[in-house]
Amino acid sequence: MERVYRLTISCPDRVGIVAKVGQFFSGHGGWIVQANHYSDPESGRFFMRHCIRADSLPFGLEELKEKFTPIAEEFGMDWQVNDSGVPKKVILMASKESHCLVDLLHRWHSKELSCDIPCVISNHDTLRSLVEWHGIPFFHVPVDPADKSEHFARVNAIVEEHKADTIVLARYMQIIPPQLCQRYHGQVINIHHSFLPSFVGAKPYHQAAQRGVKLIGATCHYVTQELDAGPIIDQDVMRISHNDTVEDMVRLGKDVEKMVLARGVRSHLEDRVLLHGNKTIVF
Numbered sequence: 141m142e143r144v145y146r147l148t149i150s151c152p153d154r155v156g157i158v159a160k161v162g163q164f165f166s167g168h169g170g171w172i173v174q175a176n177h178y179s180d181p182e183s184g185r186f187f188m189r190h191c192i193r194a195d196s197l198p199f200g201l202e203e204l205k206e207k208f209t210p211i212a213e214e215f216g217m218d219w220q221v222n223d224s225g226v227p228k229k230v231i232l233m234a235s236k237e238s239h240c241l242v243d244l245l246h247r248w249h250s251k252e253l254s255c256d257i258p259c260v261i262s263n264h265d266t267l268r269s270l271v272e273w274h275g276i277p278f279f280h281v282p283v284d285p286a287d288k289s290e291h292f293a294r295v296n297a298i299v300e301e302h303k304a305d306t307i308v309l310a311r312y313m314q315i316i317p318p319q320l321c322q323r324y325h326g327q328v329i330n331i332h333h334s335f336l337p338s339f340v341g342a343k344p345y346h347q348a349a350q351r352g353v354k355l356i357g358a359t360c361h362y363v364t365q366e367l368d369a370g371p372i373i374d375q376d377v378m379r380i381s382h383n384d385t386v387e388d389m390v391r392l393g394k395d396v397e398k399m400v401l402a403r404g405v406r407s408h409l410e411d412r413v414l415l416h417g418n419k420t421i422v423f
């Protein structure tokens with residue numbers, strides 16, 4: 141896969157944005173290999189994702205950022221540029237359930253997910269051997285139900301120590317406190333085991349069984365202070381019937397959870413997800 145610079149932009153919509161960005165790159169011999177645009181009629185905002193061959197520009201990432209800044213300021217852009225050759229540092233977090241964690245570890249091990257996994261953090265020691273088999277450090281950080289502050293202070297310290305830019309909650313079953321949600325806004329990804337907004341909170345399959353649903357699902361979303369209400373990245377569903385017990389739903393649901401979480405994480409790793417309030421634009 142050729143190395144590209146991924147430019148993502150959100151700004152007030154107006155005529156000339158695409159032309160200006162295109163002229164900037166063509167003026168420097170930049171070779172655009174992907175270009176996605178979306179004009180949101182409701183909010184009047186414009187969203188863009190351009191991938192430019194790194195070897196087509198006469199300068200590197202930092203100089204690209206410097207040269208693009210005047211355009212970004214002129215158009216009031218929220219923007220970032222990432223180098224596809226620099227893998228994101230992704231810390232995985234889990235509790236006792238293994239299916240989502242093991243699935244992500246396997247996809248990483250088989251080079252299907254292009255990222256670095258500096259470590260895994262869990263509030264239980266249960267999954268240590270599964271993680272260490274992959275040669276990845278495992279941090280067991282217990283939770284004191286009476287005072288969770290020490291747990292989250294340690295989690296934050298580990299994230300900072302490893303300079304992680306993404307945190308994936310792979311069925312991690314603790315509610316992230318507000319200050320961490322704010323600190324890592326748009327960087328913490330969760331898999332909720334229901335088709336949100338249905339069945340938020342704990343035990344969604346039990347809630348679904350009580351409701352008599354004919355579809356179960358999973359939702360990959362960014363974590364915010366409000367539980368299971370963050371911007372949705374990806375979702376999917378699976379049919380079930382009256383024959384299925386809640387145990388069947390839990391078993392069947394695991395396949396949807398793994399697929400949706402992996403798709404959502406891949407979209408994030410490839411800088412295809414742009415935040416738009418409490419929604420997302422996924423190119």
Ligand SMILES: Nc1nc2c(c(=O)[nH]1)N[C@@H](CN(C=O)c1ccc(C(=O)N[C@@H](CCC(=O)O)C(=O)O)cc1)CN2
Nearest residue numbers: 313314315316330331332341342363364365367368369
């Ligand atoms: N601030 C947020 N934290 C978390 C979110 C979120 O959206 N915002 N998603 C959850 C995941 N989750 C469902 O997908 C979930 C996890 C845990 C709970 C819960 O009630 N946990 C109890 C403790 C349970 C235990 O100790 O076994 C609690 O924290 O008091 C509800 C939903 C991840 N975090």
